[in-house]
Amino acid sequence: MGKTTLAAKVVARLNALWRDSSPGLASEPGIATFLPMDGYHLTRAQLDAMPDPCTAHARRGAAFTFDAPAFLHLVQKLREPICPETGTLYAPSFDHAVKDPVANDIPIAASSRIVVMEGLYLSLGTGAPEWKDAALLMDELWFVEVSEQKAKQRLVKRHVASGISPDEESAALRAEENDLVNGRQIVQGRLEVHELVSSQEDGSWAPEVQGIDRERDA
Numbered sequence: 001m002g003k004t005t006l007a008a009k010v011v012a013r014l015n016a017l018w019r020d021s022s023p024g025l026a027s028e029p030g031i032a033t034f035l036p037m038d039g040y041h042l043t044r045a046q047l048d049a050m051p052d053p054c055t056a057h058a059r060r061g062a063a064f065t066f067d068a069p070a071f072l073h074l075v076q077k078l079r080e081p082i083c084p085e086t087g088t089l090y091a092p093s094f095d096h097a098v099k100d101p102v103a104n105d106i107p108i109a110a111s112s113r114i115v116v117m118e119g120l121y122l123s124l125g126t127g128a129p130e131w132k133d134a135a136l137l138m139d140e141l142w143f144v145e146v147s148e149q150k151a152k153q154r155l156v157k158r159h160v161a162s163g164i165s166p167d168e169e170s171a172a173l174r175a176e177e178n179d180l181v182n183g184r185q186i187v188q189g190r191l192e193v194h195e196l197v198s199s200q201e202d203g204s205w206a207p208e209v210q211g212i213d214r215e216r217d218a
Contacts, residue, residue: 002144002146002154002199003118003119003144004036004118006118006142006144006197007034007036007116007117007118008034008118010032010116011030011032011033011034011114011116014030014031014032014114014116015030015031015032018030018031018032028111029109029111029112030112031111031112031113031114032112032113032114032115032116033106033108033109033112033114033115033116034116034118035091035106035108035115035116035117035118036093036094036117036118036119037066037071037117037118037119037120037121037122038093038094038101038119039091039092039093039094039101039102039105039106040066040067040068040070040071040092040101040119041060041061041065041066041067041094041100041101042056042065042066042067043100043101044057044099044100047060047065058177058178059178059181060178061120061178061179061182062178062181062182062185063120063121063124063127063128063131063182063185064127064128066121068121068128068130068131068134069128069130071130071134072130072131072133072134074089074091075134075137075138076137077089078108078115079137082110086110087110088107088108088109088110089107089108090103090104090105090106090107090108091104091105091106091108092104092105092106093105093106096162117138120182120186121186122134122135122138122141123135123141123143123186123190123191123193124185124186124189124190124191125189125190125191126185126188126189127185127189132191135191140194140195141191141192141193141194141195142193142194142195142196142197143190143193143195143196143197144197144198144199145196145197145198145199146198146199148180148183150199151175151179151180151183152172152175152176152179152180155171155174155175155179155180156168156171156172156175157171159171159174159175
């Protein structure tokens with residue numbers, strides 16, 4: 001169980017409890033929305049325009065390869081009071097097939113009362129000031145802890161499965177030179193959080209997480 005699985009599980013449970021308590025609204029959108037921050041990756045074209053594009057592409061996934069100001073802007077909009085004129089907000093998603101964000105792809109309805117965000121830098125207190133500014137606007141910060149060894153094992157499997165790396169050897173090298181470097185920055189620069197969650201393997205959560213994906217695609 002990682003941060004994405006946990007966030008999706010929390011959203012699924014919140015919406016299930018709401019529908020159970022309000023049977024007449026079972027067909028309505030849930031009160032909780034799942035929002036990954038992957039859509040705030042800088043595009044490959046933006047990475048190409050950086051002073052050192054080779055490093056930017058190699059380190060894609062590091063904090064400096066995200067659009068922190070745009071993410072902060074969304075969080076600020078979400079904190080504004082809801083009124084009759086409040087409309088749907090839209091956030092970007094990330095298309096792994098084209099390896100770039102998709103603008104305005106995730107709707108956040110005005111009826112949403114809880115937005116569960118998921119991402120690497122949501123509790124980061126160092127680097128670009130927008131990360132800390134956004135974190136301080138959150139009602140709660142949860143942090144999923146995992147050992148570096150377990151994180152590396154998962155990263156190697158993920159990189160090979162997604163086609164990012166052709167084999168486990170190159171996937172392990174990418175994890176060492178990029179992902180684990182990012183992870184150490186996150187741990188060292190983390191703000192105080194409300195909940196620490198220990199990451200555990202539990203395949204029984206998969207059906208509910210898949211349910212979140214189906215709701216989003218519907």
